[in-house]
Amino acid sequence: MSLPDFKLLRPRTLAEAVDGLGKHAAVQIVAGGTDLIPSLKQRLFSPAYVLDIRRIAELRGIRHVPGQGTEIGALTTLTEIEHSDHIRREYAVLHEAAKTVASPILRNMGTLGGNICLDTRCLWYNQSLAWRTSCSFCIKKDGDLCHVAPGGSKCWAVFSGDTPPALLCLEAELEIAGPAGTSRLALRDFYTNVGDARMRLAKNEIVTRVFLPECTAGYRGVYRKLRLRGSIDYPLAGVAVALKRSNGHIEAARLAITAVNPAPLLVSGVEKELVGSRVNEENAAAVGELAARTAKPLTTSALTPEYRREMIRVFAKRAVLEAGR
Numbered sequence: 001m002s003l004p005d006f007k008l009l010r011p012r013t014l015a016e017a018v019d020g021l022g023k024h025a026a027v028q029i030v031a032g033g034t035d036l037i038p039s040l041k042q043r044l045f046s047p048a049y050v051l052d053i054r055r056i057a058e059l060r061g062i063r064h065v066p067g068q069g070t071e072i073g074a075l076t077t078l079t080e081i082e083h084s085d086h087i088r089r090e091y092a093v094l095h096e097a098a099k100t101v102a103s104p105i106l107r108n109m110g111t112l113g114g115n116i117c118l119d120t121r122c123l124w125y126n127q128s129l130a131w132r133t134s135c136s137f138c139i140k141k142d143g144d145l146c147h148v149a150p151g152g153s154k155c156w157a158v159f160s161g162d163t164p165p166a167l168l169c170l171e172a173e174l175e176i177a178g179p180a181g182t183s184r185l186a187l188r189d190f191y192t193n194v195g196d197a198r199m200r201l202a203k204n205e206i207v208t209r210v211f212l213p214e215c216t217a218g219y220r221g222v223y224r225k226l227r228l229r230g231s232i233d234y235p236l237a238g239v240a241v242a243l244k245r246s247n248g249h250i251e252a253a254r255l256a257i258t259a260v261n262p263a264p265l266l267v268s269g270v271e272k273e274l275v276g277s278r279v280n281e282e283n284a285a286a287v288g289e290l291a292a293r294t295a296k297p298l299t300t301s302a303l304t305p306e307y308r309r310e311m312i313r314v315f316a317k318r319a320v321l322e323a324g325r
């Protein structure tokens, strides 16, 4: 499949990038391109301009600022995260999640910013133009009906990134750059849970950095992922857990799920269930139940919603038991 026609913008600085986004209508950012390029070939987007941010050096790298936390540039590749001793030691759940993304070659190109801003996915949407033409288009692109939830007006395409649930457990914040300068936003407020308008990012804004606070450094972390193939595959259900333990008792606990809703979501009630106790079969099962209730999978992927919800329950229980051991 060929790429559609577009003009390529290649800024060297963040200021040039923001300027390019503001100056032109229909601009699409490309970082590693591992998700965007196949989508362009499928004609899921037809931008007049593509803004290639890879030459902006200030968006790369992992930096520990003692007393404050760790900053990760949006262009940092998933391989760099996987190979960072600092991330493995201090932010284990992010390390675990990053190394499950796609394949080594895709992780060499794929960036953390791209993983956070990943488009939502659906069986009826991630198809060629010919396929979509034959089935009639849907709300997410060029149509006015939803094949997954007919009669409704919402798009339920699923957020299918692996690192955002881990980042949610770590209380990550994003730095966003726009014409008025930079601002910070908690990752939990970044996603909308609407499949065809997935994130709170204006057309002229760009995600520049991720901040991991010092207070979540050292948490035990586990990430579990359901996929069709053992490698090179998006999650069809995913669970991230981060726990802080002291003398065998849980001091802090977070669990987030992915690939079963239009956004990655923190599961509420997990702290109440675990904090102050040792992890055991009963409280781990109760957390599994909370996670399964938060998951709202529909027929957007190759596995049934029932199975994906059940696997969220199973993975959540197992991940809590493992992290609490």
Ligand SMILES: Cc1cc2nc3c(=O)[nH]c(=O)nc-3n(C[C@H](O)[C@H](O)[C@H](O)COP(=O)(O)OP(=O)(O)OC[C@H]3O[C@@H](n4cnc5c(N)ncnc54)[C@H](O)[C@@H]3O)c2cc1C
Pocket (backbone or CB within 6 Å): 028, 029, 030, 031, 032, 033, 034, 035, 036, 037, 038, 074, 075, 078, 100, 101, 102, 103, 106, 109, 110, 111, 112, 113, 114, 115, 116, 117, 118, 119, 160, 161, 162, 163, 205, 206, 207, 208, 232, 233, 234, 235
């Ligand atoms: C075969 C295959 C398997 C895959 N498996 C997985 C998987 O298992 N798990 C998974 O999570 N992903 C998977 N992916 C998707 C992809 O490889 C990763 O999500 C990767 O991290 C995307 O990063 P990127 O830099 O390549 O993003 P790009 O493709 O460049 O961009 C993705 C989206 O983010 C936007 N974007 C990128 N950077 C920014 C920024 N700084 N600010 C604002 N918007 C931005 C782009 O406009 C685009 O909409 C897979 C892809 C393929 C082709």
Ligand code: SF4
Pocket (backbone or CB within 6 Å): 121, 122, 123, 124, 125, 138, 139, 140, 141, 145, 146, 147, 148, 149, 154, 155, 156, 157, 195, 300
């Ligand atoms: S959930 Fe519905 S509207 Fe959204 S991509 Fe799938 S079929 Fe289209």
